[in-house]
Amino acid sequence: MIETKGLKFAYPGYSEVLRGIDLTINDREFVAIMGENGAGKTTLVKTFNGLLMPTAGTVRVDGVDTRDSSVARLSRDVGLVFQNPDHQLFSETVREELAFSLRNFGYKEDTIERRVATILETLDLARYAESSPFVLSGGERKRVALAAVLVWNPKHIILDEPTIGQDYQQKDRLRNFIIQLNAQGKTVIIITHDVEFVAECKPRIILLSKGLVIGDRPAEDLLTDGQLLEKASLTRPQIGQLMHQLRDFGLPERAIDVYSAEQAILQALRRKR
Amino acid sequence: MSSIQDISITVSPGEFVVLTGPSGCGKTTICRCLNGLIPNFYSGDFIGELLVDGMNVKDHTTAELAAHVGMVFQNPENQLFSLSVERDVAFGPENLGLAREETRKRVDWALDVTGITDLKDKPPYELSGGQQQRAAIAGVLAMQPKVMILDEPTSFLDPKSALEILEVISDLNERLGITIILVEHRLDIVSKHANRVIVMDSGRIVLDGTPRDVYGEHARLIGIGLPRVTTLFNLLQRDGFEFPQTPTTVDAAADVLRKMLSR
Numbered sequence: 001m002i003e004t005k006g007l008k009f010a011y012p013g014y015s016e017v018l019r020g021i022d023l024t025i026n027d028r029e030f031v032a033i034m035g036e037n038g039a040g041k042t043t044l045v046k047t048f049n050g051l052l053m054p055t056a057g058t059v060r061v062d063g064v065d066t067r068d069s070s071v072a073r074l075s076r077d078v079g080l081v082f083q084n085p086d087h088q089l090f091s092e093t094v095r096e097e098l099a100f101s102l103r104n105f106g107y108k109e110d111t112i113e114r115r116v117a118t119i120l121e122t123l124d125l126a127r128y129a130e131s132s133p134f135v136l137s138g139g140e141r142k143r144v145a146l147a148a149v150l151v152w153n154p155k156h157i158i159l160d161e162p163t164i165g166q167d168y169q170q171k172d173r174l175r176n177f178i179i180q181l182n183a184q185g186k187t188v189i190i191i192t193h194d195v196e197f198v199a200e201c202k203p204r205i206i207l208l209s210k211g212l213v214i215g216d217r218p219a220e221d222l223l224t225d226g227q228l229l230e231k232a233s234l235t236r237p238q239i240g241q242l243m244h245q246l247r248d249f250g251l252p253e254r255a256i257d258v259y260s261a262e263q264a265i266l267q268a269l270r271r272k273r
Numbered sequence: 274m275s276s277i278q279d280i281s282i283t284v285s286p287g288e289f290v291v292l293t294g295p296s297g298c299g300k301t302t303i304c305r306c307l308n309g310l311i312p313n314f315y316s317g318d319f320i321g322e323l324l325v326d327g328m329n330v331k332d333h334t335t336a337e338l339a340a341h342v343g344m345v346f347q348n349p350e351n352q353l354f355s356l357s358v359e360r361d362v363a364f365g366p367e368n369l370g371l372a373r374e375e376t377r378k379r380v381d382w383a384l385d386v387t388g389i390t391d392l393k394d395k396p397p398y399e400l401s402g403g404q405q406q407r408a409a410i411a412g413v414l415a416m417q418p419k420v421m422i423l424d425e426p427t428s429f430l431d432p433k434s435a436l437e438i439l440e441v442i443s444d445l446n447e448r449l450g451i452t453i454i455l456v457e458h459r460l461d462i463v464s465k466h467a468n469r470v471i472v473m474d475s476g477r478i479v480l481d482g483t484p485r486d487v488y489g490e491h492a493r494l495i496g497i498g499l500p501r502v503t504t505l506f507n508l509l510q511r512d513g514f515e516f517p518q519t520p521t522t523v524d525a526a527a528d529v530l531r532k533m534l535s536r
Binding site: 035036037038084136137138139140161164165166167168169170171193195196232233234235237238239241242245246249257258259261262265266268269272 | 294295296297301347348401402403425428429430431432433434435436458459461496497498499500501502504505508509512514523524526527530531533534535536
């Protein structure tokens with residue numbers, strides 16, 4: 001469980017990025033943190049693994065105050081995948097990159113080899129095992145960065161903008177993969193602007209704006225609240241826009257993904273006949 | 274780095290082209306060819322010919338080509354480096370060796386077109402992501418290129434800023450006649466503006482036409498993300514409903530459904 005109480009954070013000499021955040025994210029939850037550029041999303045998750053310490057208030061991870069722990073200790077439980085893979089990757093080959101953290105955690109070589117092989121397969125990276133991460137495309141590098149964190153099997157996984165630069169099929173795979181991780185008992189927290197992605201996987205959405213939580217509701221509720229979306233510089237997902245335009249024809253605004261919209265339209269058309 | 278093969282295309286002045294396709298299909302490689310980074314900066318086998326605004330990219334430096342082809346990247350932070358927006362926007366024209374007054378004129382114009390005149394004295398790192406991308410576009414615009422290549426310019430932005438940037442780009446195309454080549458996965462948000470969509474797969478061009486022509490079954494199979502409304506109509510068609518045309522935008526879809534539901 002990740003719990004914040006009165007969490008404030010400011011970089012030295014700057015105004016507060018986080019201005020008092022009270023949140024509880026339970027084990028096995030699937031959460032999306034959304035909000036405008038500069039709302040404080042990345043800063044918030046950096047307090048979850050101890051990269052940043054609160055300037056006021058507390059963050060507790062599985063009951064332990066992050067001040068009483070260390071990044072090294074917290075990282076074992078809280079895996080953070082950065083938005084920009086180039087801030088994370090440094091090894092000469094993808095295989096080495098994935099083995100690095102496991103070596104640091106003191107795993108045996110044969111365990112390392114097995115885990116790396118599994119994760120390469122799972123994330124469709126096996127063919128790049130011996131390549132340098134830096135010759136891969138942006139989307140591929142992002143998958144390597146994700147693999148490099150998943151490989152040590154943290155209990156809580158945070159993905160900062162995982163869909164950027166991913167094509168449609170990769171997003172599809174990523175969605176299934178996230179849902180699967182979540183079903184396996186992981187807490188999954190994604191930071192994203194991608195309203196389409198969120199409309200399809202329907203997590204709990206925590207909406208940040210200017211360092212405060214301004215909304216905390218299921219995806220179908222939050223992505224249909226025009227006023228709240230406007231406040232956080234978000235838009236309705238495309239299907240949500242369509243349903244909103246057709247609300248006077250008895251179509252449900254909460255149908256925000258293609259399949260629920262299809263069912264709703266079929267029903268409405270059948271009623272006509 | 275992916276390779277590209279058998280690419281034969283002509284993009285005419287004033288077109289708004291969306292270049293899309295699965296990750297690693299060669300979109301960025303093509304962009305790098307268009308401004309001469311390939312073959313002048315990146316090594317590799319470059320076979321065939323590429324003319325940009327009449328100039329053969331092999332015979333001209335990237336610096337020369339930069340006055341004709343502007344390039345905007347995903348992350349504006351990587352493109353901005355000066356201490357003020359104005360300095361950043363002036364960097365290109367100054368390096369073209371233009372007279373002071375001409376540089377001045379171009380910078381003011383570029384700031385105006387992108388709507389950031391008010392921000393000219395601010396350091397780029399104090400700007401929001403959307404404002405930073407406007408500044409990056411202004412910097413390119415100040416070179417007065419005929420062609421602008423934008424490689425997923427909105428992917429780091431929140432949805433509202435993304436739409437605003439697309440409006441800026443569309444404006445450059447419609448008002449100033451700048452040819453736009455926009456690399457984008459998210460066809461939901463760009464279809465409204467594009468008059469041509471080129472789909473690549475494994476280093477080749479596999480589809481090339483208007484959005485409506487291109488968003489068919491083949492495009493779905495190679496895994497490009499059709500606009501959600503197009504996918505919805507494909508499903509409804511499968512359910513036995515007939516439509517004269519498959520919509521590619523929300524407004525068009527709403528029109529079709531409104532008619533069907535009020536019959």
